[in-house]
Amino acid sequence: MHSLPLFHRIAGTRVVVVGDGDMAVAKRRLIRRAGGAVCSEAEAHHARLAFVALEDTGAAEAAALRLKRRGLLVNVADRPELCDFTTPSILDRNPVLVAVSTGGASAGLAKHIRLRLEAILPQSLGRLAAALHETRAALRARFPGGDERRRALDTALAQGGTLDPFDPASGERVTDWLSGAAVDDTAQTVEFTLTSDDPEDLTLRQARALGMADRVLHDPGVAEAILIRARADAVRQLLSAQPEPQTGLTVVLRRADHTAASSAVPTSAK
Known part of the structure; x- marks a missing residue:
């Protein structure tokens, strides 16, 4: 990845904006939407983040250097090579945020990807997220184990599931789902033979x-x-001859050029 994607909480904190013009106005608006307070470079000692929105290249570089020397993380409009962080194109389904970034390669491309997502992600996503947040304590009580809890949510949130995020009514069903939810602890192993190293071919x-x-x-x-x-927290191991089924889902990935030498792996539920 070209960057580490993070969501930075700035509510109640000061953020420096250097510049006037349309670019600076847009940065100020973004900061206020996130609950931050816009301040000038003179107040940089109170801030951790800064935006530089100056048309003059030399002035922008000088401002960025000054702010970085004071320990701030700096974004310079239209100058990704000077940026400590970049601002993505944002799809807002509060509290769900979807950020699309091209690492500064093309803001226009990021915008049009976001616009496509706007058309398919329902406004009800925020309501579903809020309902899941409000029932966190009940969810933990119903499913004390982390793996058990995740499997229950995976089943409910899957396409066609009780809490399918693309179903506008899902947010209204969280309480009823939680009162009757069950977890499938059946171990399952599925095997795929890969013919390409390109993830687009999955x-x-x-x-x-x-x-x-x-x-x-x-x-x-x-x-x-x-x-x-795969999920970031999924266990990842080199394939043994006969993996032992365990609770949950195991995915076996074989390369086509290794298949002939590999032992068969059962693909049915255990």
Whole structure:
């Protein structure tokens, strides 16, 4: 990744904006939307973040250097090479935020990706997120184990599930779902043979399984671009001859050029 994606909480804190013009106005508006307070460079000692929105290249570089020397993280409009952080194109379904970034390569591209997402992500996402937040204590009481809790949510939030995020009525069903939810603790192993190192060649079923897997067992040489499609906290191990089924979903990834030498792995639920 070209950057580490983070969401920075600035409510109640000061953020420096250097500049006037349309770019500076847009930065001030963004800061206020996130609950921050706009301040000038003279108040930089109170701030941790700064935006520089100056048309003059030399003036922008000088302002960025001054602010960085004072320990601030700096964004310089239209100058990604000078930026400590960049601002993405933001889709707001409060409290759900979707940020699209191209690392400064093309703000226009990021905007149009966001506009496509705007058309398919319902306004009700915020209501669903708020309902899940409000029932966190009840969810933990109903499913004390972290893995158990995650599997219950995975089932409910999956396409066609009780809490499908694309269903506008999902937010109204959280309490009823929680009172009757059950977890499938059946161990399941699914195996895929990969014919390409390109993640774009994954089928929808393969991509969905990786996103829900508890464990990913793989042949040596399976591309990192494929492996990172799995959940960040999924256990990742090189493939043994006969993996032992465990609770939850295990995804086995074989390379086509290794398949002939590999032992068969059962694909049915255990």
